[in-house]
Amino acid sequence: MLWSVNQFKYKVEIIPDNPNPDNLRKDIIYVVGEKRFVKWAYMKCPCGCNESIMLSLNKNSFPSWTVKQDKLGRATISPSVNRLEGCRSHFLIKKGKLIWTQSFW
Ligand SMILES: [Zn+2]
Numbered sequence: 001m002l003w004s005v006n007q008f009k010y011k012v013e014i015i016p017d018n019p020n021p022d023n024l025r026k027d028i029i030y031v032v033g034e035k036r037f038v039k040w041a042y043m044k045c046p047c048g049c050n051e052s053i054m055l056s057l058n059k060n061s062f063p064s065w066t067v068k069q070d071k072l073g074r075a076t077i078s079p080s081v082n083r084l085e086g087c088r089s090h091f092l093i094k095k096g097k098l099i100w101t102q103s104f105w
Pocket residue numbers: 045046047048049050051086087088089
C-alpha cells in the first residue's frame with residue numbers, strides 16, 4: 001500500500017531561537033538550533049490539551065531525544081514521548097505519523 005502525501009502529518013522546522021509556545025503549529029516539530037547543533041525540540045501535545053512539549057536533543061543530558069527528517073520532510077522522533085505530567089500522553093512520531101502508545105504507568 002502506498003501512502004499519499006496528504007497523510008504525512010508532522011514536519012520538522014529548524015528555527016534559530018525558542019518559539020513562542022502560544023504560536024506552535026500542531027503539525028510542526030520545531031527544532032531549535034542549526035543543522036549541526038540542535039538543542040531543543042518543541043511541539044504541541046497531540047492529544048488536544050493544548051500544552052507545549054519541550055524535548056532535549058542534547059545527547060549529554062538525560063532524557064534526550066533524536067528528531068530526524070527524511071527526504072520528504074517527514075519527522076521521526078525517537079524514543080517515544082511520554083509525558084509524566086498533565087495529560088500523560090505517550091506517543092511516537094514515525095515518518096510524520098502519530099502513533100499512540102500504551103502507557104505503562
Ligand atoms: Zn496532552
